[in-house]
Amino acid sequence: MTKESIQPLKFTIGPVQYYWTKQQMQLFYKDVAASKADVVYLGETVCAKRRELKFSDYMDIAMMLREAGKEVVLSTMTLLESPSELRELRRYCDNGEFMIEANDVGAISMLQEQQLPFAVGAAVSVYNHVALRQLLQLGMKRWIMPVELSRDWLSNILHQPLIADVRDCFEVEVFALGHLPLAWSGRCFTARSENRSKDQCELCCLKYPKGRQANSQDGKKMFVLNGIQTQSGDRYNLLNDLPSMHGLVDLVRISPEPEHTFYWLDQFQQEKRAALPQGDCNGYWHQLAGVNQVEVE
Amino acid sequence: MELLCPAGSVAALKAAIENGADAVYVGLRNETNARNFAGLNLDDLKLAEAAAYVHKAGKKLHVAINTFAHPDTWQLWQHAVDQAVHAGADALIIADMAVLAYAAERYPETELHLSVQASATNLAAIEFYRQYNIKRVVLPRVLSIQQVRALARSTDIDLEVFAFGSLCIMAEGRCYLSSYLTGQSPNTFGACSPASFVRWEETTGGRLESRLNGMLIDCFEKHETAGYPTLCKGRFDVDGERYHTLEEPTSLNTLSLLPELYKEGVKSLKIEGRQRSPSYVASLTRVWRQAIDSLLTDPTAFEVQPAWDKLLASISEGSHTTLGAYHRAWK
Numbered sequence: 001m002t003k004e005s006i007q008p009l010k011f012t013i014g015p016v017q018y019y020w021t022k023q024q025m026q027l028f029y030k031d032v033a034a035s036k037a038d039v040v041y042l043g044e045t046v047c048a049k050r051r052e053l054k055f056s057d058y059m060d061i062a063m064m065l066r067e068a069g070k071e072v073v074l075s076t077m078t079l080l081e082s083p084s085e086l087r088e089l090r091r092y093c094d095n096g097e098f099m100i101e102a103n104d105v106g107a108i109s110m111l112q113e114q115q116l117p118f119a120v121g122a123a124v125s126v127y128n129h130v131a132l133r134q135l136l137q138l139g140m141k142r143w144i145m146p147v148e149l150s151r152d153w154l155s156n157i158l159h160q161p162l163i164a165d166v167r168d169c170f171e172v173e174v175f176a177l178g179h180l181p182l183a184w185s186g187r188c189f190t191a192r193s194e195n196r197s198k199d200q201c202e203l204c205c206l207k208y209p210k211g212r213q214a215n216s217q218d219g220k221k222m223f224v225l226n227g228i229q230t231q232s233g234d235r236y237n238l239l240n241d242l243p244s245m246h247g248l249v250d251l252v253r254i255s256p257e258p259e260h261t262f263y264w265l266d267q268f269q270q271e272k273r274a275a276l277p278q279g280d281c282n283g284y285w286h287q288l289a290g291v292n293q294v295e296v297e
Numbered sequence: 298m299e300l301l302c303p304a305g306s307v308a309a310l311k312a313a314i315e316n317g318a319d320a321v322y323v324g325l326r327n328e329t330n331a332r333n334f335a336g337l338n339l340d341d342l343k344l345a346e347a348a349a350y351v352h353k354a355g356k357k358l359h360v361a362i363n364t365f366a367h368p369d370t371w372q373l374w375q376h377a378v379d380q381a382v383h384a385g386a387d388a389l390i391i392a393d394m395a396v397l398a399y400a401a402e403r404y405p406e407t408e409l410h411l412s413v414q415a416s417a418t419n420l421a422a423i424e425f426y427r428q429y430n431i432k433r434v435v436l437p438r439v440l441s442i443q444q445v446r447a448l449a450r451s452t453d454i455d456l457e458v459f460a461f462g463s464l465c466i467m468a469e470g471r472c473y474l475s476s477y478l479t480g481q482s483p484n485t486f487g488a489c490s491p492a493s494f495v496r497w498e499e500t501t502g503g504r505l506e507s508r509l510n511g512m513l514i515d516c517f518e519k520h521e522t523a524g525y526p527t528l529c530k531g532r533f534d535v536d537g538e539r540y541h542t543l544e545e546p547t548s549l550n551t552l553s554l555l556p557e558l559y560k561e562g563v564k565s566l567k568i569e570g571r572q573r574s575p576s577y578v579a580s581l582t583r584v585w586r587q588a589i590d591s592l593l594t595d596p597t598a599f600e601v602q603p604a605w606d607k608l609l610a611s612i613s614e615g616s617h618t619t620l621g622a623y624h625r626a627w628k
Contacts, residue, residue: 079468080419081444083451089421106421123471125415125484127365130395148473148482156368182474183467183529186439186622189543193535198628214533214542216513222533223474223542230467230529230543232477283480289510290477 009245011269012039012173014255015075015101017181018226019205022052028256029061033068035262036269039251040065043075043092045103045121047188047227048085049203055091062098078103078123079184079228099141108138117141122175123184127153129160142171144253147180147236150287151244158248171250177239177264178255179211179224180232180290189225198228209258221279232290237280239264240296242271244285298558299565300589301359301457302582305337305572310347312579317586320357322390323347324571329377330361331392331414332571333487341380348385357387361571363412364487365393365470375399382407390435391415392470397429408432410457414470414483418444420451433457433564439468442554442623449561458558461581462569463614464549464621465489466529474528479510490527497523507531524615550609550618552601555592577612584608 013032016025032040042058042065044050053061062072074092077085086106093100093110102108103121111118119142126132132143145154157163158172191201193212211226213233221233238245238252245252254265267274276282276293283292302318304310313321324330326338339347344360351358360381366374374393378400381389389407391397392414400409411417411426413435423434433455436445449456467474475489476482483489494510505517507526514526524530524546533542549569551558558566566589568581584605592599610618621627 078471079439080421081440083420083447086419086421104419104422105415105417105425106419109421109425112425125365125393125470127393127484128368128371128395130366130371130398131393134394134398146473146484148476148485153368160368180473180477182477183472184439185467185543186441187466187544187628193538193542197626199625212535214535216531216533217516217539218513219534220512222512222531225535225542230474284476287480289480290473291512 007250009242009249010038010251011036011265012041012251012253013037013261013265014175014178014253015041015043015045016256017046017179017229017231018209018211018258019047019050019203020052020209020258021206022057024209025053026061029065031262033065033070035265037070037254037265039071039073041073041075041101043101045075045078046184046229047205048077048082048088049201050205050227052206055088059095059097073099073101073119075101075121076103076107078121078181080104080106081186101144108135112138115139119144119173122147123181129157129163132157133162133166136166136170140170142173142251144173144175147175147182148284148290151241151248151285152287155248172248173251173253174238174245174249175236175255176241176252177237177268178235178257180236180284181229182223182232183230185228185230188228189230190227193225232281234279234281234291236282236284236290237276238282238285239267240273240276241282241285242268298563298589298593300582300585301565301567302578303462303568303571303573304347304578305332305334306575307339307343307347307350308575309571309573309578311350312575313582314351314354314356316579316582318356318582320359320387320565321347321351322359322361322567322571324361324363325377325380327373327377328487329364329374331363331483331487333364334492334572337572341384344380344384352385358385359388359390359410360384360386361390361412362396363390363392363414365484366395367485371395378403388432394426394429397426397431401429405430410435412470413437413459416468416470418468420448423448423452423454427454435459435567437469438465438549439622441625441628442557443625445563445623446557446561449563455564456562457565457567458551458563459549460551460566460568461585461609462548464544464547464619466544466621478512478528490525495526522615530614546615547617547619548609548613548615549621550606550613551620551623552588552605552609554620554623555588556596556599559592559596580608581612
């Protein structure tokens, strides 16, 4: 159990889930380079039509971040539907420099074929030790736990003999701050919110750098519409849960938002416990409905 | 082209067979299947009875073990596979790679189908699952007919598509909306928007509110038909506009796509609805049997009979149907 107590948590910046302009992205990653983040995930994970940054732009940013001392991982699309999307995915897998975060088993298939190491993203359905062990044999080096799982569920998986024996061979990452990616659809909900179909979307996601809020009829935040992705209405925030991660989790993910990303990165890195703002939630970690906010003793 | 019908009970299974199903799929009475509803599904004895009945009729029985195994009760999923095989299932419908590996290794002779919950939407994903010797993949309802066609032309693995029933608009097996609001999801519990969290309340104005775990999903005027509060079918507000933000209450109906699906060699048409009554299963099986028979008689002359559409609409959610993602404009 050498991992327990000695290894400090590492902090990661997840892929930008929203559609930002090229300029906004470049400014953001300059800030990331100057930040104290340990690992940066880079790439479009939501919609293939979002092409403000192309593969070569992402590679340039990746090199720049590596120069700045960051570990860089290339994140890939979650819902892959067409042959052209698979061709683009293959370019990422063939990049020759950086590890890939596979957000669909299609990516795992390609990486396995080439015997390349990979990270398994939170949208790949891994719910038990047996599946985790299989992925490890296929080349998984890091596992980002599905967002709906709890600390207890994670602990249960990691303490199964099948995993405890090989726990040193991979890292565990938890999505810890940001709007939770909860679903992906064939339909684009941002286009729908503008009475458009996906084919005629006119890239309207660019107008909503933090997605579009959908509220219940009595005014409660329900969801955030982000193209074909649906996110939690509340922001997930595990700041006060960091103490319960030590010895179990290796990396803690901060998901980029248009504002305050680095403020929160700082709070997390310093483990500055504070009452969670209203509208933040942490239920999943406590094996409750995700939307719940639990006060941590 | 196989007509594959749902059954949540032996009565529904008999209704399906008597009305022309080529195969029926069922689940076990626990969280190993994605319709884990109270009073639904089959126990050991009923499963054996179901298999005997189906086989006597010369038809097939598929057993859905299509949720993701929990680490502390992994044996339950293994046991479900054992149970289904011993009962004489002709195929197992599995989503979890752990369960797939177990079934493939333990019962190499048993036909394995990749559940829609595994969310294999592309060729590379289908290739990934080939290592578990899957014979067939059930395609998620997020694909357009063009995408289904492209897949059909590029893989030798049999394809099964959803033909009719409740429309899941998210990539199946990767949707956590239900657990976000209730703590239980199809993946972790085997049900979406579980009934135990549903509350109906009449307001002073005579409107009917539907809530899921206290959250308001929709509010119906007196003249409106109130639908079950599946959270993706609710009406929400986006910048002052109130509408079915994700999807209307509606059912998928692909009758008009039959010739195309047939032409592309799609092996099986799946009807959703293990939670439905035997009479529901009977009437829609009858319609689909007629439609498929008419198609097979002369594929070039196939026409959707208005009576079929009418009957299907009458038993559909919100009393109307859609082509869903198969039709690009829906997206």
